[in-house]
Amino acid sequence: MKLPVIFAAALLALSLHPSAPALAQTAVPPAQQTGSPSGMDPTSSAPTEQQLLNALQGGRLEGRVTIPDQKSRVLEQPEGRQYQTFHESMLPWIGAIFILGMLAVLAAFYAWRGRIRLGKGVLTGRKIIRFTFIERFNHWMTATAFILLALTGLNYIFGKRLLFPLMGPDAFATWTQWAKYIHNFVSWPFMVGLVLMILFWLRDNIPDRSDARWIREGGGLVGDKHPPARRFNAGQKLIFWSVVIGGCALSVSGLMMLFPFTVAGIEGMQIAQYIHAVVGVGLIAVIFAHIYIGSIGMEGAYDAMGSGEVDLGWAKTHHSLWVEEEQARTAKGPQLGGRTQPAE
Numbered sequence: 001m002k003l004p005v006i007f008a009a010a011l012l013a014l015s016l017h018p019s020a021p022a023l024a025q026t027a028v029p030p031a032q033q034t035g036s037p038s039g040m041d042p043t044s045s046a047p048t049e050q051q052l053l054n055a056l057q058g059g060r061l062e063g064r065v066t067i068p069d070q071k072s073r074v075l076e077q078p079e080g081r082q083y084q085t086f087h088e089s090m091l092p093w094i095g096a097i098f099i100l101g102m103l104a105v106l107a108a109f110y111a112w113r114g115r116i117r118l119g120k121g122v123l124t125g126r127k128i129i130r131f132t133f134i135e136r137f138n139h140w141m142t143a144t145a146f147i148l149l150a151l152t153g154l155n156y157i158f159g160k161r162l163l164f165p166l167m168g169p170d171a172f173a174t175w176t177q178w179a180k181y182i183h184n185f186v187s188w189p190f191m192v193g194l195v196l197m198i199l200f201w202l203r204d205n206i207p208d209r210s211d212a213r214w215i216r217e218g219g220g221l222v223g224d225k226h227p228p229a230r231r232f233n234a235g236q237k238l239i240f241w242s243v244v245i246g247g248c249a250l251s252v253s254g255l256m257m258l259f260p261f262t263v264a265g266i267e268g269m270q271i272a273q274y275i276h277a278v279v280g281v282g283l284i285a286v287i288f289a290h291i292y293i294g295s296i297g298m299e300g301a302y303d304a305m306g307s308g309e310v311d312l313g314w315a316k317t318h319h320s321l322w323v324e325e326e327q328a329r330t331a332k333g334p335q336l337g338g339r340t341q342p343a344e
Contacts, residue, residue, distance in 0.1 A: 083270045087277075095157050095281040102285035106292045116220060116298045122313040128326065130304040130315070135200055139305055142193030148186045150284050152179040157277065187254055194247040197240075204231040205240045210321060220318065231322040239290050246283040249275055 131139070155163065155176060164172045211234035213227050219235050220226040227233075232240065253276040256264055264272065294301050300314040315323045 079267055079270055083273065086274065091157055091277055092161065094278060095154070098281045098285040099288070102288045106289065106297075110292075110297070113221070115296060118299055118314060118317060122317055123311045124313040126312040127309040128312050128315050128323065129308060130310045131308045133308065136305055136308050138193050138196045138200065141189055142197060145186050145190035145193060146283075146287065148182055149190060150280070150287075152183040152186075153277075153280050154284075155179045157281070184258060187251075187258070190247070191251045194244070194251065198244055201232070201240060205237045207234075207237060210234075211237065226317050228320045229318065229322065230325070231319060233319065235293070239286065242283065242286045246279050246286070249279045250283065253279075 159172065159176060159179075163175070167175065208230070210227075210229055214229055214234040217223070217225050217227040219229075219233060221235075253272040256262070256269065256272040257276065260269060294305065300310060303310050303314075312323070
């Protein structure tokens, strides 16, 4: 019974000795001090907080992955922050300047010029075919598709700023989901219509000498002169090439987004979105000008795409060279006759 008591007293005396903490510290193996079986500090090779902050502020932050999708290793990239700034700050201003600016210009032009009318006695009551049924069908199909694409695309830019406060979160989420479906599916008839438009009208939209004179004389938009023009005048050719070039840019960038990462990486996808958004709002502004001239801006212009027939007097006033070509081609003058239309 005395041995345990003596052993306990010895341990108590040792623990109270001044050198006991040092002895205890040296008694612990290094592996136990670091927590690593190898005796190495596992955090020695880890990046510091400052290194991570520097990477986030000035460059790309990447990890390592073993899956085939190597783009998933990119955790942070400066281009992503640049795109966010563009989408949230710059794009709404660009869209507003393009679209509202064009509407303001057209309103000012209408207030100054009014509707471009034909003079008295110009209308003959005889008709000439301006566009065939298939041309008009393709035009209206493409136009309808573009309007739907424009409305659903503008929701991407202005929706949460203008519609969300009015509709509320649930209704806006439902509308945005359907807008995405509409935008994706309606893009196909637009692209088909664009290709057919190029096939139908490319030959008639090649610039020639008559365009220079049309521009010099203001194309009938300024003053009372109506310079001679072929089937399409210089203004219409400008609209055509804007639609062709802009439509092709929208189609290519849109296909890249419909099939993401098929032909481009993260940076390429961001560039595609830059192009799609800027060209989209620019083309919307151009189409506003086209709609204006084809409706309230010019007397008789709507008939060309409405019924496909225009008065012979209107055609001679605005497209005299084209009428001469048609009459020389048919050797019969107007293709249609016998209809009367009162002159205004």
